[in-house]
Amino acid sequence: MEKTVIGLVEHVTIHGEENEVKTEARIDTGATKSSIDMKLASKLKLGPIVSSKYIKSAHGSKLRPVIEAEITIKGRKIKSLFTLADREHMKFQVLVGQNILKDGFIIDPSL
Numbered sequence: 001m002e003k004t005v006i007g008l009v010e011h012v013t014i015h016g017e018e019n020e021v022k023t024e025a026r027i028d029t030g031a032t033k034s035s036i037d038m039k040l041a042s043k044l045k046l047g048p049i050v051s052s053k054y055i056k057s058a059h060g061s062k063l064r065p066v067i068e069a070e071i072t073i074k075g076r077k078i079k080s081l082f083t084l085a086d087r088e089h090m091k092f093q094v095l096v097g098q099n100i101l102k103d104g105f106i107i108d109p110s111l
Contacts, residue, residue, distance in 0.1 A: 001104045002104070003104050003105065003106045004073075004074050004076060004104055004105050004106070005105075005106050005107075005108050005111070006027060006073065006074060006105050006106070006107060006108070006111065007027065007107070007108060007109065007110075007111030008026070008027050008107065008109050008111070009024050009025070009026060009027065009092070010024070010025055010027055010073055010074065010096070011023075011024055011025075012024070012025040012071050012072060012073050012094060012096070013071065013072040014036065014040065014044060014046075014069060014070075014071055014094065015044075015069070015070040015071070015072070015077075016043070016044025016045055016046055017044065017045040017046070018045065019044065020044070021040065021043070021044060023040075023092075023093055023094055024092055024094075025071075025073070025092055025093075025094035025095065025096050026091070026092040026094070026095050026096070027096050027101070027107055028095050028096065028097055029097075029098065029101060029107060031095055031097030031098065032097055032098050032099065033053065033055065033066075033081065033082070033083050033097050033098075033099050034071075034080060034081070034082045034083070034094070034095060034096050034097040034099055034100050035055075035064075035082055035083045035084070035085045035087065035094070035095040035097070036067075036069065036082045036083075036084060036085070036087075036093065036094050036095075037084075037085065037086070037087035037088060037093040037094070038084045038085065038086055038087075039088065040087075040093045040094070041067060041069070041082075041084055044069075046067050046069050046082075047067050048067070049065040049066065049067055049084075050066055050067060050068055050081070051065075051066045052064065052065055052066060053066050053083055055083055055085075062085075064083040064084055064085055065083070065084045066081050066082070066083050066084070067081070067082055067084060068080070068081055068082075069082050071094070071096075071100070073096065073100070073105075076104075078100055078103060080099055080100050081099060
């Protein structure tokens with residue numbers, strides 16, 4: 001499979017039940033799971049919750065709900081698992097982690 005080169009921040013489209021949102025996502029090779037803001041997930045009617053997962057972050061460990069969602073990065077549509085988090089105070093509503101990056105992405109920090 002051909003690798004897709006992406007930067008540390010990428011334009012993505014999150015596909016909801018009835019609509020979609022284009023936003024910038026933080027690419028994070030240190031995160032095992034991808035994450036999406038709870039309010040954005042609610043606005044897009046994403047869900048249902050398929051499981052829960054303990055996530056360790058700078059703010060400590062938390063049990064977060066997990067949903068399946070579809071995201072487009074660089075023209076590639078990928079269905080994957082996302083934890084739901086309160087990312088309102090953060091610059092990016094979406095964080096793309098290893099569970100998506102391992103599907104043929106190479107990160108070039110200079111992009």
